[in-house]
Amino acid sequence: MTGTGLAASSGFGEDRIWEAVLHQRSPVTWRTYETGVGGSVRYPVYGIDAGGLRAQLTESERQAMAEWGLSGDVDLALLIVTIREALRSAGLDPDSAGREGMNLSLVIGHENLGTVFLVDRLLRSGGIVPSGPDEALPSFRHFQDSFFHIQTFPYLFYLARLFGVNGLTYTVNNACASGLYALELGRQLLASGSADAVIVACSDYAHVTEYLWLQDKGALSKKHELRPFDRKRDGSILGDGAGALVLESADRAARRGAGAVCEYAGGSFGQDTWSLTLPDVSRHTYSSVIADAVARWGGAGVDLLVPHGAGSPLWDRYEAAEIRRSFAQLSTATPLVTAFKGYLGHTLGASAMLEMLLMLRCMKEGLVPPTLHYEESGAKIELPVAAAWEKRDIRTAVKAVPAYGGFHAACVFKTIDLKEEYGGKE
Numbered sequence: 001m002t003g004t005g006l007a008a009s010s011g012f013g014e015d016r017i018w019e020a021v022l023h024q025r026s027p028v029t030w031r032t033y034e035t036g037v038g039g040s041v042r043y044p045v046y047g048i049d050a051g052g053l054r055a056q057l058t059e060s061e062r063q064a065m066a067e068w069g070l071s072g073d074v075d076l077a078l079l080i081v082t083i084r085e086a087l088r089s090a091g092l093d094p095d096s097a098g099r100e101g102m103n104l105s106l107v108i109g110h111e112n113l114g115t116v117f118l119v120d121r122l123l124r125s126g127g128i129v130p131s132g133p134d135e136a137l138p139s140f141r142h143f144q145d146s147f148f149h150i151q152t153f154p155y156l157f158y159l160a161r162l163f164g165v166n167g168l169t170y171t172v173n174n175a176c177a178s179g180l181y182a183l184e185l186g187r188q189l190l191a192s193g194s195a196d197a198v199i200v201a202c203s204d205y206a207h208v209t210e211y212l213w214l215q216d217k218g219a220l221s222k223k224h225e226l227r228p229f230d231r232k233r234d235g236s237i238l239g240d241g242a243g244a245l246v247l248e249s250a251d252r253a254a255r256r257g258a259g260a261v262c263e264y265a266g267g268s269f270g271q272d273t274w275s276l277t278l279p280d281v282s283r284h285t286y287s288s289v290i291a292d293a294v295a296r297w298g299g300a301g302v303d304l305l306v307p308h309g310a311g312s313p314l315w316d317r318y319e320a321a322e323i324r325r326s327f328a329q330l331s332t333a334t335p336l337v338t339a340f341k342g343y344l345g346h347t348l349g350a351s352a353m354l355e356m357l358l359m360l361r362c363m364k365e366g367l368v369p370p371t372l373h374y375e376e377s378g379a380k381i382e383l384p385v386a387a388a389w390e391k392r393d394i395r396t397a398v399k400a401v402p403a404y405g406g407f408h409a410a411c412v413f414k415t416i417d418l419k420e421e422y423g424g425k426e
Contacts (some may be wrong), residue, residue, distance in 0.1 A: 001261040002253050003090025003246035004357050005082035007203075008344050009239055012056050013085060018361050021343050021369050028224070028237060028345070033208040036124040041359050043211045044224045046239030046345025050074065056081045061162065061176060073117045075110065078203035078242035083163060086199065090246035092256050097199075098164035100241020105167035105195035106160055107186050109178030111349035113152040113171060116207045123208075154223035159201075167195045176308065176346075176403035178202055179243065179353030184267045186247045196252060202353040203242035207239055210348065211238055217277055226346070227373040228309030228339035229316050229381050236311050243353035250416065263416040265297035265396075272406030279318050279402055286319065286402045290326035290410040294398065297412040302335040304368060304397040304424035306359045309339025310346055313378075319402055320381040335398075337364075338386040342372025356411070357403060358397040359381050363394040363415055 006013065009027045010020030020027075031045045053074065054062070061080050065071050087094040098104035156169040168189060174181040179202045186198035214220050214236070221235035245261070253260060268289040275281035294302055307319050327334045340355045347354055362368050368390040377385065400410040 001245050001264055001360075002248050002258040003086040003088070004261055004360070005085030005089060005244040006242070006354065007048065007053070007056075007078055007082050007132075007355055008354060009048055010343070012052070012081065014357070014361060015098065017358070021358065022169070024370075024372055026342060026372055031206070034124070041208050041209065044237050045206045046237060047206065048078075048240040053077050053081065055136065057326060064158070064162060065318070067096070070117060070158075072120065074205040074240070075113055075116055075203050076158070076179065078205065078240070079108065079155075079159060079201050079244070082242040082244035083159065083199055083201050086201070086244035087163065090248075091196075091256070092246065094163055096164050098166040103167045103196045104165050105186070105189050105198045106163075106165045106169045107182045107189075107198060107200045108152075108155065108159070108171045108351060109174070109182035109200070109353060110152070110171065111173055111178065111204065113155050113342045116205055116209075118299065119207065119209050150425060165199065173349070174403060174407040175405045176281050176348055176351050177401045177407040177409045178349040179351070179356060180267060180399065180401060180409040181269065181407065182353070183247075183264060184269065185243075185358075187264055187266070190249055198245060198247040200247060200353070201242070201244035202350040204240065204348045204350040206238035206240050206345070206347075213421070214238070219310075221311065223375060225373060226342050227375075228310045228311050228341055228371050229378055229383060229385050230321060230374045231378045233311045233313060233316060233378060234280070235313075236341065236346040237425070241344055241347035241349045241350045241354045243350060243357045245357065260416045262363060263414045266293065266413040267409060267411035268293035268296070270408045272408065276406075277404050280313070280406070281318060284322065284325060285406070286322035286408045287326040287329065289408045290323065290400050291329045291408040293412050294326070294330060298396060298398075299414070300396070301332065302396050302398050303392065303394040304362060305335045305337050305358065306355050306397070306399045307337060307339055308351070308401040308403070309371065310339055311341060315402070316378065317380055320383050322402070323400070324382060334384055336368060336386055336392070337371075337383045338368050338389065339371045339374075342374070352399065352401050354407070356413075358392040359397050359399055360413060363397055363413070366393055367391055368394070392408050
């Protein structure tokens with residue numbers, strides 16, 4: 001991994017977001033969504049300022065979005081901003097990345113790319129399908145099952161055109177595990193020789209429809225507090241965010257003098273089919289993928305694990321039990337655990353990517369932040385959750401997630417010295 005880009009409620013760029021983590025800033029605000037029929041919904045969110053996001057775009061990027069009729073598409077803007085940052089971080093020109101003798105591919109991970117822009121037009125059009133006087137968003141209730149089935153190929157075309165992508169392009173949707181699935185697809189493109197470099201990018205804007213859908217599922221905090229693994233946890237709070245990275249083979253990166261963020265050693269993935277929104281506690285798919293990933297790529301041991309940590313009473317308890325089970329199977333102690341949603345909010349399809357990139361910053365700094373808002377372990381959690389800052393050498397780290405749709409993933413990352421291993425520049 002040779003370059004990264006981040007955007008979250010605490011700012012744009014990895015340094016800005018890491019600074020917010022260092023100062024334990026948790027920027028929860030309230031967002032009001034106005035409809036075309038005079039109704040509105042107000043909900044808490046770790047939100048990105050739309051004006052600030054627009055200011056991050058270059059003039060040519062703003063013009064391109066206007067030409068495509070997507071000036072108001074926050075998801076697309078987040079992808080553009082973070083992809084550009086990742087390319088620059090990797091030492092590649094964002095304006096001609098794929099035209100420098102490099103076969104450049106693109107993988108987008110997103111839960112509903114293209115949907116928000118369409119939904120906004122429907123909900124703000126005056127209410128196409130009224131369904132009752134008490135409905136704040138009458139159109140949403142009628143179309144809620146179809147809002148999440150939108151074709152996304154135009155976004156691949158637009159981003160490929162903008163950044164000079166000339167190779168294979170994909171969009172993946174594996175719910176909250178999208179970032180890890182997209183990363184693994186990027187690795188496979190490199191391993192097969194189908195690409196010289198791969199951009200992997202994920203974004204999510206906390207839209208009102210996501211809020212209403214998850215509220216209906218009982219997944220959101222009524223106290224408006226996101227407390228991963230804590231005794232008082234009662235659900236999540238949504239967040240805006242995006243993350244992008246550039247993958248290259250280590251020898252190619254060394255030959256062009258690129259620095260290395262880390263090595264993606266490999267991942268393990270499993271599929272449950274018991275329920276769309278609940279885990280199958282009897283199959284232990286999550287513990288299996290963690291144990292398999294660590295056994296295959298963990299080497300001398302894991303120094304840090306970053307779980308999903310959604311703050312859900314049920315999911316946190318399930319996740320904790322499966323983490324304990326995985327390391328018991330390996331006959332080794334459970335590593336230090338820290339969760340990032342207290343800093344970022346639950347960024348859904350972007351969450352695995354964002355939290356993985358922050359985990360890599362922990363590896364770089366040799367510093368593990370506390371799990372924000374974690375005060376007292378919940379019943380049957382029994383994990384070594386970081387409750388205070390810990391300075392330690394992190395050579396191997398794991399990002400893991402159990403997601404809606406039965407998608408389970410665990411990926412292993414290692415520090416790497418390109419100069420030492422391949423004779424290139426650090």
